[in-house]
Amino acid sequence: xxxxxxxxxxxxxxxxxxxxxxxxxxxxxxxxxxxxxxxxxxxxxxxxxxxxxxxxxxxxxxxxxxxxxxxxxxxxxxxxxxxxxxxxxxxxxxxxxxxxxxxxxxxxxxxxxxxxxxxxxxxxxxxxxxxxxxxxxxxxxxxxxxxxxxxxxxxxxxxxxxxxxxxxxxxxxxxxxx
Numbered sequence: 814x815x816x817x818x819x820x821x822x823x824x825x826x827x828x829x830x831x832x833x834x835x836x837x838x839x840x841x842x843x844x845x846x847x848x849x850x851x852x853x854x855x856x857x858x859x860x861x862x863x864x865x866x867x868x869x870x871x872x873x874x875x876x877x878x879x880x881x882x883x884x885x886x887x888x889x890x891x892x893x894x895x896x897x898x899x900x901x902x903x904x905x906x907x908x909x910x911x912x913x914x915x916x917x918x919x920x921x922x923x924x925x926x927x928x929x930x931x932x933x934x935x936x937x938x939x940x941x942x943x944x945x946x947x948x949x950x951x952x953x954x955x956x957x958x959x960x961x962x963x964x965x966x967x968x969x970x971x972x973x974x975x976x977x978x979x980x981x982x983x984x985x986x987x988x989x990x991x
Contacts, residue, residue, distance in 0.1 A: 824911040836888025840963035841873035849900035855893035890980030904934030905960035914947030955988030962989035
């Protein structure tokens, strides 16, 4: 059966972050799978509170028609702008890894998730236009015969005026049978 969620990939970690909640799960339409992604990023600031990654958008392709079907997001942080769209030349998205700054790595201005990289069925790897803060996690891939079909994001609620904001902390990517 196609379109059934068969796996959940979680490339980030919420360890050490408070006031974090999962946003709603957003899925492509049945028979559609993600072929592209876009990041909402706050650029590095010399002064002020820097939050890095604030959102992830997936672009779904309808297999029957070959048309872009939906653009899906989960919870979004309030800062930053949408960057470039990164699209597979062929096939669907099947792998993901996240660049993260752990809370103990930054003395003052933490940023949590800072960038995302995704892999297509044909092995093509695309690195998003986030920032270079933190370290890359390991690649996580959908099981054979499935592709990324949805996501949910974990976003920290805005803090008080003198507290440190981090925005997007983690994400879950759902794999559906093709």
